[in-house]
Amino acid sequence: MHTDVDRCVRAVQSKDERFDGWFFTAVLTTRIYCRPSCPVVPPKPENMRFYPSAAAAQQAGFRACKRCRPGASPGSPQWNERADLVARAMRLIADGVVDRDGVPGLARRLGYSTRQVERSLTAELGAGPLAVARAQRAQTARLLVETTTLPMTAVADAAGFASLRTFNETVREVFGMTPTELRARAKNVPNTLGAIVLKLPFRRPLFPDNLFGHLVATGVPGVEEWRDGAYRCALRLPHGHAIAALTPHDDHVACRLTLSDLRDLTTAINRCRWLLDLDADPVAIDERLAHDEALEPLVAKSPGRRVPRTGDPREFAVRAVLGQQVSTAAARTHAGRLVQAHGDPIEDREGGLTHLFPTPAALRDVDPDTLAMPKSRKATLLGLVSALDDGALELAVGGDWVEARRTLSELPGFGPWTVESIAMRALGDPDAFPATDLGIKTAADHLGLPVKPKQLLDHATRWSPWRAYAVQHLWATGDHPVNHMPKDDR
Structure with missing residues (x-):
């Protein structure tokens, strides 16, 4: 979509949140990139540049907006709608495969050569798998810096950085602030019991009844439960396990994660998003289904239904x-x-x-x-x-x-x-x-x-x-x- 300049400009000017995650807007005068729904006054069209991924914007020398936090926007729905090489690669990168096994490990999982994987992602995303994984690590690092009191060395390790120096340089480059400055600006109170609390965004509308109802009604005793208004589940992760508590709200799903190993944070977040199908494009889906007169009243009654998935x-x-x-x-x-x-x-x-x-x-x-x-x-x-x-x-x-x-x-x-x-x-x-x-x-x-x-x-x-x-x-x-x-x- 990022190549359709006129459509992107209209989305930015109308602050249309439906396009968050579809593309990113970079501003030449400020050297900042944003999500389309950024609340600041839209720049002049001639100062806008559009990128298909946060990684591509970062590689072009732009840093993330402090207001709209583009790295926290919903993921592109394309990666869960398609079954081609790029879509499969993006799902695996989100699951932490590059951080654990490198690009060669990603290529093995996909059944392609490393060169083919890098070429395919760069052609569509404007960035290769390492850059995409780096952008993801930066977002994980920011979350840990702002919501925990962990020492920076522990944050760097948990976010997947090879060294404290690389961690500091990446955070400064992506967010325009040092890790210490990010923590000083944070308003969140450190979590209790070692849990990490965050908000999972989604594209509205979202109809939660069947989504959470299905997960709970079919839940396995001892592995899943409904408690205090939240669906809770135990997730097996690469380095250990996590307990996730997910509570639906009008504009986000509250997520409380208790991890046995913080290196699994990014994977746990993305598995929760996958579980709840939060990267779907409900407007496009409902529009298609409503063309059938048998389904039209059902869609009108409860728009935004998602498919309840699984963490494993x-x-x-x-x-x-x-x-x-x-x-x-x-x-x-x-x-x-x-x-x-x-x-x-x-x-x-x-x-x-x-x-x-x-x-x-x-x-x-x-x-x-x-x-x-x-x-x-x-x-x-x-x-x-x-x-x-x-x-x-x-x-x-x-x-x-x-x-x-x-x-x-x-x-x-x-x-x-x-x-x-x-x-x-x-x-x-x-x-x-x-x-x-x-x-x-x-x-x-x-x-x-x-x-x-x-x-x-x-x-x-x-x-x-x-x-x-x-x-x-x-x-x-x-x-x-x-x-x-x-x-x-x-």
């Missing part, structure tokens, strides 16, 4: 198998038993979370006789965890949606419902559509849509590429707990 794609795949042909309550019971028997214990000083969901390696040697499910489903579960543990099946935020579907379909016991459910909630494919789902078939019948899967799939082509969002509207026609914001603690 491999975990969700296991849960999808446990949920085959059983009720939500039964699936939760099966999952809760696995967690108590094979999950890693954790301490939760603020709630009732007790375990991390077990890894495929931990589940691989489960005694089938301990699983209270049909023999065929036991074989399906054990086949899945073996494929995940062996690496024959890759389920990750930066994975290949087509390849994952193909591999899943070849495993015993995996039909269209399970495959599409995993594609929708674990892999984040916005066009996933489990046409054989009972709730979807019931809703289709109620709305006068085709009920048979083939005919319904044919009709649903008009909803592409947003069929996963159509699913949320169809499910919402039923009176199930997944459609309602929780009222009581669990």
Whole structure:
């Protein structure tokens, strides 16, 4: 979008927050870059330059605006809508792969050469993977500087900087202030109990009922809970684990993170954003779905529905198998038993979370006789965890949606419902559509849509590429707990 100068100028002049994260505005006279909705008086059009990423603006010599904090804007929705090399790379960079494994590690995960990855990102983003990761580290550093009392050496290490000198130079270059000056300006009170509190922005509107209702109604005991108006979950992260508490508000989601290792902060933030689908473009999605007269009143009633996702794609795949042909309550019971028997214990000083969901390696040697499910489903579960543990099946935020579907379909016991459910909630494919789902078939019948899967799939082509969002509207026609914001603690 950044190449459409006239459209960008109009967005900046109208301070249109819908375009935050789509592009960044740099001002030649001040050498500052901003988000489109920056509250300051817009500069003259001839003094504006537009960049596709914060990293590109930084590489061009601009520093971040102190008013609008462009690094904290919602991410571009493109990276979660697409399955090409650049989109997959951006999802992996957000998950911290470059910080942990470098650009060669990123390239290996993507199945391309390092040179091809660098060339592709630079062509579209105006910056390579190292620069994109650097911009992300700078934002993480600012968050730690302003919301904790950690020594600067600890901040530099947690944010992923190789040295204190590099940390100081980057912060000064990106924000126009030293780390000490940033901390002096901060108004936030340091967090208690080692938690970090922040706001997760999103593009409005956001309809939270089905989003939080679904996560809580299907939540695994010991791993997820609803407490004091927040959805709380235990996340397994590269260096340890985190407990996240997420509370919806009109213009943000409050996020409280308790981390066992601060190096996981950036990954934890981005997994929470992914979990809640906060980088979606609800206006574009709703506009497409509302073209169908069957969905139009549903969209008008509750605009901004999101797809409830998962913090760990491999975990969700296991849960999808446990949920085959059983009720939500039964699936939760099966999952809760696995967690108590094979999950890693954790301490939760603020709630009732007790375990991390077990890894495929931990589940691989489960005694089938301990699983209270049909023999065929036991074989399906054990086949899945073996494929995940062996690496024959890759389920990750930066994975290949087509390849994952193909591999899943070849495993015993995996039909269209399970495959599409995993594609929708674990892999984040916005066009996933489990046409054989009972709730979807019931809703289709109620709305006068085709009920048979083939005919319904044919009709649903008009909803592409947003069929996963159509699913949320169809499910919402039923009176199930997944459609309602929780009222009581669990």
